[in-house]
């Protein structure tokens with residue numbers, strides 16, 4: 001049995017972009033409109049000799065009216081079905097109330113949560129990462145899903161927990 005790693009986070013933080021980056025091909029749908037991903041999708045992935053299942057949880061964003069409760073249950077389902085979670089936030093936006101709700105649900109699960117701060121596209125944006133220490137999830141990993149920056153270090157950490 002291979003481990004299951006889920007990418008969880010608010011709409012538009014870059015979950016599908018990260019999944020595509022990890023897979024090395026474009027399969028998850030990336031859209032500028034939040035909530036556009038239709039299905040929960042699981043892909044076979046590999047990093048540094050470790051096989052795992054990678055889940056893009058964006059599919060649960062669609063079709064739901066109450067976004068707040070939908071997001072909390074998305075996080076709940078995601079932790080239930082996975083062995084570890086990459087919790088993705090948007091470094092250009094900062095910490096939101098929704099991030100805080102989701103992280104509460106995730107940490108209650110007791111499963112390994114790795115905090116990744118996306119959209120840190122270059123060195124000049126690096127300082128945006130510091131704020132996320134406040135989430136109390138340990139070291140925030142600055143990444144750029146779009147350019148691949150920091151994704152290797154993130155995966156080293158993530159597969160280590162599987």
Ligand code: GDP
Pocket residue numbers: 009010011012013014015016017018029030031032034035036037058118119120121143144145146147
């Ligand atoms: P999702 O809703 O969480 O799956 O987010 P998407 O992967 O669909 O991305 C939402 C938007 O953020 C798209 O316009 C992406 O191109 C953009 N995006 C994703 N990753 C990055 C990144 O590392 N840097 C920047 N600048 N934009 C990104």
Ligand code: MG
Pocket residue numbers: 015016017029030031037058059
């Ligand atoms: Mg998506």
